[in-house]
Amino acid sequence: MKHIGYRTLALASALALQAPNAMAQLAEEEDLAMAYGDKSFVTIATGSRVPVHRAPAVATVITAEDIAAIGASDLDEVLETVPGLHVARSTQTNGPIYVIRGVHRDANPQVLMLENGIPLSSVFSGNRGNVWGGMPVDNIARIEVIRGPGSAAYGADAFAGVINIITKTAADIGGTEIGVRAGNFKTGDAWVLHGGKRGGLEVAAYFRAGTTDGQRRTVRADAQSGWDRTAGTSASHAPGPIDVGRKAIDGQLDLAYDKWRFRVGYKERDNVGSGTGVASALDPTGSSYSQRITSDLTYLNKDFARHWEVTAQASFMHYKEFSDLTLFPAGFRFTPVSPVFTDGMIGNPYKWERHGRFNASAFYTGIADHRIRLGAGTEKAEIYKTRESKNFNPDFSPIGTGSVADVTDVSDTAPFLRPHSRIVRYAFVQDEWSFAKDWTLTAGLRHDRYDDFGGTTNPRLALAWEAAYNLTAKVLYGTAFRAPSFTEKFNINNPVQIGNPNLKPERMKTLEAAVSWLPTERMQLSVNVFHYEMRDIIQLVGTTYNNTGEQKGRGLEFEAAWDATKNLRLAGNYSLQRSTDEASGEDAGLAPRHRVYLRADWRFTPGWQANAQVNWVADRKRAAGDTRPEIDDYATVDLTVRTLRGRDKWDIAVSVRNLFNADAREPSPWGMPFVALPYDFPLPGRTFLAQAGYRF
Template sequence: MPECGIGREAAGEFDPSEQGLESRSLESKVLDVIADATEIATKNRMNADYVPGILTILRRDEMMALGVRTVAEALTLVPGVVIDRRQEGRFTASFRGLDNGNNEVKVLIDSVPLNNSLAGNSTYFELPIAQVERIEVIRGPGSALYGESAFAGLINIVTYSQPYAHLRYGDNGTTEVGAIYRFDDPERDLSLRVNLAGWDSRGADLWVERDLLHTIGLASVSNAPGPVDSGEQYRFGQLKLDVANASLFAQYQFSRKNAFFGSTGVLPDASGRNNRLDDSQWLLQGRVDFAPMANLNGAFILRWQQVESFFDKLLRPPGAPAVPDSPLLPDGLYNERWLSAMSTKAETFLEWTGWDHHKLRVEFSIARDEGLDAWRAFNADIFTFEQLPEMRRYSGELATFTPDAARTVSSLAIQDEWSILENLDLTLGARYDHYSDLSDSFSPRIAGVWRINDRHVVKAQLAGAFFPPTLLQRYYVPLPPTEQETPDRPQRVHTAEIGYIFRKPNTVARLTLYYSKLFDIIVTTPEGIFNRGKERLKGVELEWEQRFWRDFKLDANLSYADTLNEETGGPIPGAAKWLGNLSLFYRPRKEVLLAGRWRYVGERMRDPLDSRSDPLNAYNDVSLTLSWFDVGTKGVTLRAGVTNLLNASIRSPAPLDTYEYDYPLVESRALWAQISYTFP
């Protein structure tokens, strides 16, 4: 499909040799209103305003100028997106008010999928923005092209490719380092990139008042009121090797979360036994591209992924029972848990451009997901709930999931990009996924983009998507073991979207309307994990990017979401109706940039059965950042900033009957500073 006259520079595509210093990139990107190019929507490079679906691109220089540190923070710049934390410290992303705790967003790094078969989540949230070139985000279904997990949205994190190093300190005792190495040999058509980063944080100074034990009348043995141990660590390593038409991609991620809020709504003792949650992920992909004919090209891809999770947490403090009416536990109840799973996948695709005005793409893949090992240990008997002198391990049929947890998935996807007229494009697509242990899924898509003229674009899309139960959800074993229903079909969504884009020099405005119906939602309750209920989402999203004069630019967005859980008759718990962002960039001198951001998260509603009848309060988060380029020598950049300038109380919603005042994440302002060097 043609790019409709959008050249390389206008499309935001820059040759690495031209990128140069951050200050030069600043002049060409941060203060300009540009048209980006992307492959995420159709897997073919196009102007981002002309792709089907609703797309946002977050650019490196703008994110850095705003002081954004991690991918999690960056995603809050996207209309309709809220990032929260779960009780054990893991992040979760809510798109358009949808958050059932299933991580229903497909995540890729450099177009390589990250979601794992074990629990569906990945550790991408913690990746430092200093290692990232841009983040491409699709709001809405993406299963017609990307398959499972592309349910509420799709995220592609494109890593930075230029030689670079940075050091950052602040943000509640966070120390972060990162470096990028690149080697190119044009004569042998060889390119090597290595990307390494890591950070450690002692966490914010947080305090909670009342936890679950207060609710059930055991306040005397609770650690609350008390401090929260929110320390964490993150490590990232990536290698990309390209030789002629072949490539190798290797990646490692590790994330450690300290005690946080406890996995059962009970505050762990921050000064007691080591409480942690470790998540590790290894990924290896090989790819060979081929073009047997002038109008035919394709690729063959092999991918291997392994994930591991180790959990060591306090479930009940000394003096509390394991469950109601069971014996009191003098030493408390501790749980250790180990899970590991592996996925292997082979896929191939062909693209045909031999027919006028058409670009056909056919993909086929087959994958095997299987649990490798699982065990759990307690310092209490799981049948009698009596205290044990040491930890007792349970494996096999008593492990967290059954030993035969495995599935085979085969998929076929077809897409046709059809230029009906010079200014009217239609994208037709469909995907069929066959699961060995679940019902099959069919994901259609029809989308149109009408470029009325150079200033006005209208787009519309009808699409379906699905999210299958993970291995942990499908093969979960409760304790004590009981016959229990588990989800046997994917949850599904049907979405209609219509968007309007207005563009002129120095101005871009976007308006999006959407309506979604969800079926067979996978929910986790004390009684088990089920396919249950229906939900409805509808809303509007507004975006505005404006350069007022040479040295000043504004980015703003506002979104409204109306959610309905048709089973309860109330809103989806935790959904915010109103979200907003306002970012300002001002350059008083060529080497200095001032940036500020105001983020608004509106009230979030409760479950109708929640005794906390009042919504979770709205908050305003304001941050300021100063960037100083070419300090002393070309390529050196100093940045400093303040986050949460207004000392807002920033909290994530806690489940009913657990923490009365939800999960505090940030309670006070914090300072930070960073130095970086872009190698010539």
């Protein structure tokens, strides 16, 4: 293997191993005061609370207490701790790619993200939006992650995995909290949370505003560097810093009364930097804006009738995304004889989306040893407006001299996409059958009918055996699908990426086996193995999207947690995967084959806790055809010291991420006629962060 930062690992291990010696000085009878929250149940697997070890899925639960312990300020930092999940980086505004079990695609539509069980997906690209801009963690109560297929429960895009973000309720907050956070890169946040009850009405409110210039690590060469060599120009801004700055506003109001709950949320990202450039050419002046408004109304009656629990939900999401970009800088041209773009190749795509959903489901328990769930729903998703201005023609030739003055509104003549809509109707059934002592069989089936490509049916089966009071084994099988995005179906006026209205959904089937064991009261162990097959993968053939790809993968994931003493908890996980591109017979590339995560939580004095974590990412292969050397492995170490939540009204935390300033990089995609980012995506160096919160 490549260099993996052995010095880093050794120093971090020494730090963790010194903890027991120091803790020997503490009173042995002192209780462990670290609260990790209730991680024993999960709701994402079946739609109701079930024990994690018996859930019909391989699931991970992360609580607000976990998030605070590791000093995380953004969702990506939390998800990197999940076994089998790695956070890579995209060419689109340096957004996150949640790589689950080796499934790595730049737009990342194969992972479904939910907020309180409701999808956040953009129909344009099938992901969370190309201008994501991060998600703060201050209002997160729990995160539940399924690795593996979830289409039998959630439909489209629950393909490689599902991530459900559960926000805080009035009971979770229990009063009012204000907080501030500051760090290097001119990073600053401020937030307020309030949760209370007035009569029968429960109110939870959250507001946060923040800004950052983002990390400024150097991009040594970019796509324009390649065009400079081809065309004899010198227009590139490389070497130059990556641009990941942004301004952010987040808010949510949660009202609950009796059997009803109403939520409305707001997420705005402004001046979002273009990362390494959306065309992989540094764009120091480009910026993007996104706004997401969500609302949902839920009715839940656990005693609707004898043996019946009923839920009905209506939700709406409005999403808009504006980008003002210089794709290639001033002085750019394709060949030595091509016209020069005086002010660079400029493109400004704008789009507006609407999503309306309604669903109803019911649990029936009137048959002995069965818990049956029935449900149906519908969704309308649409891009109802697009707008585009640019200074180049569909064949990439400049309009006029390619100046700012030549930027032309082409919304009615040659836009990147015209308005389109999609209607989905679905129905599902699921049965949890305890057919014998200690044995549970969960069987589910869901059918989705799309008005633009037809129907798809996805089953799942899960057999769980509680072999002993401390040992559970389960075998799982399921299928999943990923609906083609509007970009893949309807893209126009782009000579290198043309949509195909005849696309079918991508498909996957997965077989898994898992074991959970508690050998002692202080230790938890679990391991699972998996095998999956993907087919009809949507990818470009020449310049048009087609269903052509196939990928197979296999691997294992191991987790352990040990309360070594009354004041020290050690935990970690190891992930191994092998994914093969069937067309080339080679590794599918880009995703780590090995990943190790280690964590130590130490209460070194009453009221204070230290956390150390190590993340080792190793053995990432290049994509087929990419002749660059394999990308180096890396290991990062994070440290956090914080006060424990108790009677004190103040909470204080100080964190250092990437303590040893490792040169960590994520692999960039391969393409012709040259590799656009030959030295890959640089990750942040050493980062300092301090925060303080006051509760009253």
